[in-house]
Amino acid sequence: MKTFWRKLVEKFTPGAGEKVDWEALLLEADLGLALTERLTRLLSDEGLTRKPREAEERIRQELRRILTAHTPKVANPERPEVILLVGVNGGGKTTTAAKLAFLHGKEGKRVVLAAADTFRAAAVEQLEMWARRIGSRFVAGSPGADPASVAFRAHLQAEEEKAQLLIVDTAGRLATKSNLMLEAGKIRRTLAKRDPEAPHHVWLVVDGTVGTNALSQAAEFHRAVGLSGLIVTKLDGSAKGGMIAAVQEELGIPTVFVGTGEKVEDLESFDSERYVEEFFG
Numbered sequence: 581m582k583t584f585w586r587k588l589v590e591k592f593t594p595g596a597g598e599k600v601d602w603e604a605l606l607l608e609a610d611l612g613l614a615l616t617e618r619l620t621r622l623l624s625d626e627g628l629t630r631k632p633r634e635a636e637e638r639i640r641q642e643l644r645r646i647l648t649a650h651t652p653k654v655a656n657p658e659r660p661e662v663i664l665l666v667g668v669n670g671g672g673k674t675t676t677a678a679k680l681a682f683l684h685g686k687e688g689k690r691v692v693l694a695a696a697d698t699f700r701a702a703a704v705e706q707l708e709m710w711a712r713r714i715g716s717r718f719v720a721g722s723p724g725a726d727p728a729s730v731a732f733r734a735h736l737q738a739e740e741e742k743a744q745l746l747i748v749d750t751a752g753r754l755a756t757k758s759n760l761m762l763e764a765g766k767i768r769r770t771l772a773k774r775d776p777e778a779p780h781h782v783w784l785v786v787d788g789t790v791g792t793n794a795l796s797q798a799a800e801f802h803r804a805v806g807l808s809g810l811i812v813t814k815l816d817g818s819a820k821g822g823m824i825a826a827v828q829e830e831l832g833i834p835t836v837f838v839g840t841g842e843k844v845e846d847l848e849s850f851d852s853e854r855y856v857e858e859f860f861g
């Protein structure tokens with residue numbers, strides 16, 4: 581995240597002691613409509629609209645409050661913990677699957693990576709290449725196979741190999757959006773047949789540079805599959821990251837990781853304190 585906050589304050593402050601256009605400013609910071617309206621009302625009610633310093637402090641407080649730490653579901657140690665990754669193509673889903681496998685592999689866990697996109701051969705090859713590089717197990721289906729059956733088989737294999745973690749990468753083609761959602765739902769239900777606790781996490785991977793578009797993507801996927809977390813990628817670029825707070829405020833979905841580059845180690849656990857500090861530059 582770049583320092584954008586100061587520039588926005590400058591842009592939307594007509595002059596010293598004058599009223600700042602908080603609504604425009606907060607929208608441009610990608611905080612989304614609902615959070616922007618609530619914060620704008622709050623600043624106005626508390627008489628802070630002409631006091632940028634105090635207003636900033638108040639927003640900071642609110643963001644901290646919204647982004648309270650989440651408690652992830654704890655998996656039964658006897659069975660593989662399952663992460664289902666969903667999201668539209670280009671968001672960084674496959675790269676993130678590899679990053680997560682790398683992170684957990686480093687902790688000594690045995691990881692199985694499953695490519696449940698049986699439509700896009702390139703996506704399967706990409707994940708296979710990552711798996712080889714990281715040293716993870718890899719499961720894929722033949723082209724055109726049912727993605728849910730790939731997930732099912734991958735879970736079976738993960739259990740046989742006593743893997744601690746199974747990461748399922750899914751398709752993300754937007755042209756057939758409703759199919760995509762149905763498919764993700766079916767994968768979810770199929771995994772639950774193998775283990776009622778699975779998937780333990782359903783995380784949406786979104787490109788941070790799309791701004792508040794991330795919010796509508798999250799709402800849609802949440803409705804279709806039920807999300808338990810968000811991973812925002814490409815925060816090393818021009819993304820402002822406001823949607824992290826917007827998604828938490830509007831949908832109650834916490835951000836769990838952020839992607840900060842193209843390399844396999846460029847994934848960080850989401851740290852709300854650090855996020856708030858960086859947000860204001």
Ligand code: GDP
Nearest residue numbers: 669670671672673674675813814839840841842
């Ligand atoms: P998918 O279609 O969602 O599976 O997306 P990919 O994993 O293929 O990623 C799409 C592009 O985004 C690739 O060029 C990745 O290297 C790049 N990418 C993924 N995550 C990040 C990130 O955190 N930062 C940057 N700069 N690029 C990323």
